[in-house]
Amino acid sequence: xxxxxxxxxxxxxxxxxxxxxxxxxxPFNAIFVGGAGAAYLSGFGLGYWEFVLxxxxxxxxxxxxxxxxxxxxxxxxxxxxxxxHHLKGSPILPFAHDSSFGCALCDPVIALxxxxxxxxxxxxxxxxxxxxxxxxxxxxxxxxxxxx
Numbered sequence: 001x002x003x004x005x006x007x008x009x010x011x012x013x014x015x016x017x018x019x020x021x022x023x024x025x026x027p028f029n030a031i032f033v034g035g036a037g038a039a040y041l042s043g044f045g046l047g048y049w050e051f052v053l054x055x056x057x058x059x060x061x062x063x064x065x066x067x068x069x070x071x072x073x074x075x076x077x078x079x080x081x082x083x084x085h086h087l088k089g090s091p092i093l094p095f096a097h098d099s100s101f102g103c104a105l106c107d108p109v110i111a112l113x114x115x116x117x118x119x120x121x122x123x124x125x126x127x128x129x130x131x132x133x134x135x136x137x138x139x140x141x142x143x144x145x146x147x148x
Contacts, residue, residue, distance in 0.1 A: 006102035010109025018113070018121040025118055027065055033074035034061030040081060045090025053081050072114035079107040 020028050037057030044050055057074050064071035082104035085091060093099035113119075 002098055002102065003105060006105035007109055009102075010106040013106070014110055014113040015121040017110075018119065018123075026068060026071070029068075029071050029114065029118060030061045030064035033064060033071050033078070034058050036074070036078050037061075039078075039092055040085060040090075043085075043090055043092070043094065045085055045088055053077070068114045068117050071118070072111040075107045075111035075114060079104050079111070082107060 017029060017032070018025070034057050037054040040046070041050055041054065056077060060070050060074040060077065064074060082092070082100045086098070086100040086104060091097055091099040091101075092103055096102075
């Protein structure tokens with residue numbers, strides 16, 4: 001369950017983020033990943049090194065204003081930070097020991113969605129069901145009916 005739930009949370013996050021209409025989806029996600037860089041600041045688990053990620057992710061977020069790839073890179077950088085915190089024993093949520101481990105599983109799900117260009121999840125689902133709808137005749141050879 002400690003592996004499945006973070007992935008489910010990542011899928012839920014991607015679905016919610018994909019509801020933001022274009023052309024606002026990418027800039028919002030760039031700002032979102034930039035803010036994620038500050039998630040560990042209050043714990044100071046890695047000492048002064050904690051200041052590195054917010055600075056790096058601010059630069060990556062700026063690049064992400066024009067590129068989904070950079071937003072995905074930002075989420076993968078955050079994943080590395082999650083792993084370091086998990087190994088150090090300094091979780092993102094002090095009351096939840098495995099929270100950084102969970103975050104390290106959730107963030108790559110968001111990164112993969114970003115590398116795919118941040119598509120609308122409901123749009124993808126609708127397109128998938130439209131292609132598999134009964135009575136569809138696309139791709140059939142001429143002279144053949146849908147029934148035969």
